[in-house]
Amino acid sequence: MTIIAHISDLHFGCESPILRESLLETLEHIHPELVVISGDLTQQASRLEFRAAREFLSTLPYPYLIVPGNHDLTERNLPERLLFPWQKWRHYISPELEPTKNDEAFIAIGINTARRASLHPDWSRGSISRLQVARIRRQLQTTPASSLRLLTAHHPFWLPPLFVHRELVRHGETALQAFRSEVDIILSGHVHLAYAQVTQGVIVSHAGTTLSNRLLLHHTNSFNVIRGDRERLSVELMEWGSQRFRFARQQVFQRHEDGWHQQH
Numbered sequence: 001m002t003i004i005a006h007i008s009d010l011h012f013g014c015e016s017p018i019l020r021e022s023l024l025e026t027l028e029h030i031h032p033e034l035v036v037i038s039g040d041l042t043q044q045a046s047r048l049e050f051r052a053a054r055e056f057l058s059t060l061p062y063p064y065l066i067v068p069g070n071h072d073l074t075e076r077n078l079p080e081r082l083l084f085p086w087q088k089w090r091h092y093i094s095p096e097l098e099p100t101k102n103d104e105a106f107i108a109i110g111i112n113t114a115r116r117a118s119l120h121p122d123w124s125r126g127s128i129s130r131l132q133v134a135r136i137r138r139q140l141q142t143t144p145a146s147s148l149r150l151l152t153a154h155h156p157f158w159l160p161p162l163f164v165h166r167e168l169v170r171h172g173e174t175a176l177q178a179f180r181s182e183v184d185i186i187l188s189g190h191v192h193l194a195y196a197q198v199t200q201g202v203i204v205s206h207a208g209t210t211l212s213n214r215l216l217l218h219h220t221n222s223f224n225v226i227r228g229d230r231e232r233l234s235v236e237l238m239e240w241g242s243q244r245f246r247f248a249r250q251q252v253f254q255r256h257e258d259g260w261h262q263q264h
């Protein structure tokens with residue numbers, strides 16, 4: 001059984017030291033094989049924040065896979081954003097924007113959906129390109145059929161009705177159709193809302209903000225734990241309460257011929 005911890009939207013610059021310590025303690029009990037971090041590592045993409053994020057990553061005693069979010073691009077320095085959008089990311093965090101982690105039991109593929117600019121007035125909105133979809137499909141063609149297939153991208157591929165104003169990743173619907181029966185679960189963040197749902201036969205699972213004070217009203221800090229294999233997966237929500245992260249709820253999914261279904 002594979003165990004993966006999914007944390008997101010750490011927003012260094014707005015992070016809480018208590019949450020950080022508690023997260024590391026809780027992960028010790030979970031023993032994840034991989035920690036997935038789905039973007040918005042910083043608040044304003046400053047050097048100070050990137051340094052703090054790097055220091056946190058250096059304390060993680062587990063392999064991790066990380067992709068950027070819209071907050072990891074500067075909003076204050078337009079020349080930097082347009083000409084050298086990923087310079088700080090590559091310097092402080094990783095030379096790779098779209099890493100892959102392989103294990104005997106799983107493959108986890110990162111997708112960078114954050115864009116330096118867009119024709120859309122909201123540049124925080126994400127996008128997935130045809131080239132990115134084609135690259136992922138090529139990688140999956142050589143993946144053993146028994147390996148659990150995870151993707152991670154910062155921006156959402158599905159949103160609950162109350163949150164559709166936050167906008168889905170552009171071309172996400174087309175990507176989901178292409179991923180159907182090839183991808184098992186997509187892990188994302190951005191909305192700071194924890195939920196899991198099957199869409200187009202694929203599990204779409206979002207983590208809340210794990211360490212930051214950028215909380216939605218009536219929501220608390222959280223992260224998810226994914227356990228299972230290509231036949232059965234559970235998504236456990238770990239929520240902050242009484243000064244620690246604790247188990248809040250679990251959703252279980254089963255794979256059939258036509259894709260994944262949630263068990264009720």
Ligand SMILES: [Fe+2]
Pocket residue numbers: 009011040069071190191192
């Ligand atoms: Fe965020």
Ligand SMILES: [Fe+2]
Pocket residue numbers: 040069070071154189190191
């Ligand atoms: Fe975001």
